[in-house]
Amino acid sequence: xxxxxxxxxxxxxxxxxxxxxxxxxxxxxxxxxxxxxxxxxxxxxxxxxxxxxxxxxxxxxxxxxxxxxxxxxxxxxxxxxxxxxxxxxxxxxxxxxxxxxxxxxxxxxxxxxxxxxxxxxxxxxxxxxxxxxxxxxxxxxxxxxxxxxxxxxxxxxxxxxxxxxxxxxxxxxxxxxxxxxxxxxxxxxxxxxxxxxxxxxxxxxxxxxxxxxxxxxxxxxxxxxxxxxxxxxxxxxxxxxxxxxxxxxxxxxxxxxxxxxxxxxxxxxxxxxxxxxxxxxxxxxxxxxxxxxxxxxxxxxxxxxxxxxxxxxxxxxxxxxxxxxxxxxxxxxxxxxxxxxxxxxxxxxxxxxxxxxxxxxxxxxxxxxxxxxxxxxxxxxxxxxxxxxxxxxxxxxxxxxxxxxxxxxxxxxxxxxxxxxxxxxxxxxxxxxxxxxxxxxxxxxxxxxxxxxxxxxxxxxxxxxxxxxxxxxx
Numbered sequence: 001x002x003x004x005x006x007x008x009x010x011x012x013x014x015x016x017x018x019x020x021x022x023x024x025x026x027x028x029x030x031x032x033x034x035x036x037x038x039x040x041x042x043x044x045x046x047x048x049x050x051x052x053x054x055x056x057x058x059x060x061x062x063x064x065x066x067x068x069x070x071x072x073x074x075x076x077x078x079x080x081x082x083x084x085x086x087x088x089x090x091x092x093x094x095x096x097x098x099x100x101x102x103x104x105x106x107x108x109x110x111x112x113x114x115x116x117x118x119x120x121x122x123x124x125x126x127x128x129x130x131x132x133x134x135x136x137x138x139x140x141x142x143x144x145x146x147x148x149x150x151x152x153x154x155x156x157x158x159x160x161x162x163x164x165x166x167x168x169x170x171x172x173x174x175x176x177x178x179x180x181x182x183x184x185x186x187x188x189x190x191x192x193x194x195x196x197x198x199x200x201x202x203x204x205x206x207x208x209x210x211x212x213x214x215x216x217x218x219x220x221x222x223x224x225x226x227x228x229x230x231x232x233x234x235x236x237x238x239x240x241x242x243x244x245x246x247x248x249x250x251x252x253x254x255x256x257x258x259x260x261x262x263x264x265x266x267x268x269x270x271x272x273x274x275x276x277x278x279x280x281x282x283x284x285x286x287x288x289x290x291x292x293x294x295x296x297x298x299x300x301x302x303x304x305x306x307x308x309x310x311x312x313x314x315x316x317x318x319x320x321x322x323x324x325x326x327x328x329x330x331x332x333x334x335x336x337x338x339x340x341x342x343x344x345x346x347x348x349x350x351x352x353x354x355x356x357x358x359x360x361x362x363x364x365x366x367x368x369x370x371x372x373x374x375x376x377x378x379x380x381x382x383x384x385x386x387x388x389x390x391x392x393x394x395x396x397x398x399x400x401x402x403x404x405x406x407x408x409x410x411x412x413x414x415x416x417x418x419x420x421x422x423x424x425x426x427x428x429x430x431x432x433x434x435x436x437x438x439x440x441x442x443x444x445x446x447x448x449x450x451x452x453x454x455x456x457x458x459x460x461x462x463x464x465x466x467x468x469x470x471x472x473x474x
Contacts, residue, residue: 013231016224019215021096024088026212030204033085034196039213041077042189044221048182060389061175061183069171069183076164077188080157087154099154100161132273168229176448177229185221230445310365311409314372316357324460328360332433335421335453336362339446341435343415346423346457347373348431348464349385356431359464366409384422385429390454391420392447410436417441421454423461430461 027036052059061069088096171180320328332344343363347356356373383389416439420432433454435442 013224013227016219016227020220020224021088023212023216023220024085024096025092026208027216028085028089030201030209032197032199033089034082034192035198035200036085037078037081037192038189038196039200040189040216040221041081041185041192043213043217044225045182045185045189047218047222048178048185048226052178052182057176057178058388059179061179065171065174066183068167069175069180070187072164072168072171072180073184073187074191075160076168077184078191080160080164081188082192083153083157083160087150087157090150091154095151096154099151100158129273172229172444174444176444177226180229181222181225184225230448310368311371313368314374315368315370316372318357318359318370320359320464324463325360327460328457331453331456332360332362335433335435335450338449339419339435340441341437343367343413343434343436345434346431346461347434348461349429350466352466354381359431359461366413380420384420384432388422388424388427388429390422390447390451391418392442392444393418414438419447419450421447421450423454423457425458425462430458430465433457 024036031039051057084096084100091099168180175183328346332346335341336344341362344360345358345362345367346360348359349356353374355376358367358369358371358373361367361369361371380391384391413436415436417437419435419442421435422432423430433450435450
């Protein structure tokens with residue numbers, strides 16, 4: 001579909017982030033910078049918490065991840081949000097977004113200092129160009145609003161933003177984006193409460209003030225941060241940071257139209273130079289194309305392994321209505337269309353015999369309907385059945401573990417990535433949506449898509465689930 005890009009997390013992040021600086025400028029007319037930070041983030045935490053409660057979304061972050069998430073919240077929410085608000089008391093909305101757009105430059109420098117990453121000549125050139133543009137904005141771009149030291153405060157906020165992106169990235173492979181943002185908003189808001197004077201002057205608030213607050217909390221925090229986390233989970237920090245390129249154009253336009261913050265020529269020219277430098281930096285991480293002599297010869301295809309047809313397993317009779325069968329097929333089709341799978345199955349849990357019965361299969365010639373998976377590993381049962389946490393692997397060695405059966409078949413089909421999305425209802429494990437693909441095919445973002453589809457299967461599997469007083473007949 002031609003407009004499918006509008007549904008991508010990165011695109012949605014740009015659209016929802018752009019109003020941030022305009023809404024912040026409007027609110028800073030009646031509220032202090034130190035008050036705005038807890039109001040913004042605690043409001044967003046309330047919205048996200050209600051959403052998680054209504055949707056009955058279980059929080060999955062473990063103790064070690066929560067400690068790291070607390071540090072991420074202190075940096076990326078409390079510190080960054082406060083510095084942004086202080087700086088924007090005099091810096092126009094569009095100029096603020098231009099200055100924050102330099103965060104990929106700081107990410108490059110931090111990668112060199114903290115991770116020992118090599119900086120290419122293109123990266124060095126991009127850094128020099130970006131800093132030249134920033135200097136023009138800071139020195140000559142103030143106009144009637146003035147910049148002064150607040151421009152440097154926003155640059156420091158860009159540095160904090162880069163550190164936040166680097167530190168948060170590993171967490172997004174284990175914590176869903178919406179949960180990560182919930183913790184960030186909650187802890188970020190609580191950490192900024194002590195210094196806040198809480199002198200809100202609500203009587204002076206006008207309709208546009210309340211509208212700006214609603215946009216900042218609902219759109220530019222609750223939604224934008226979730227979309228950004230999802231985009232970062234699917235890409236690298238450099239790619240996710242480069243999405244900021246499109247934000248200044250929208251922010252400058254909105255500031256001009258809504259707040260009469262027309263940018264000065266120096267700010268526009270300096271901002272364009274800074275963006276050009278950042279674009280050089282973002283491209284510096286990409287390795288140059290290999291020379292013709294360096295291109296390795298293609299590896300020969302591995303020898304085919306005979307595929308058992310069908311796999312050797314017990315099979316039970318199934319009785320599933322045409323309506324339920326069609327609903328299962330449609331749900332699996334959605335998952336395959338969004339994240340892909342070379343093999344897709346749905347399995348029903350039988351607690352009495354501690355096994356799974358296959359009620360749907362995309363490869364019936366190998367994995368038959370009614371096939372019973374009885375040799376389930378203890379770790380898999382503890383994670384999926386007991387704790388009801390979905391399973392993800394993109395390591396070709398994992399399908400050879402006791403979490404899977406028929407290792408020879410998996411090897412023959414070249415299946416090295418797997419998702420077992422848990423289907424549960426009212427705290428009861430009902431079964432799994434199982435997707436298998438080529439090695440390296442799945443990410444944490446794909447797992448979240450599979451979990452959403454698995455939730456749609458809960459009502460069907462609840463009807464098919466064996467009851468205490470009868471044996472499985474479905």
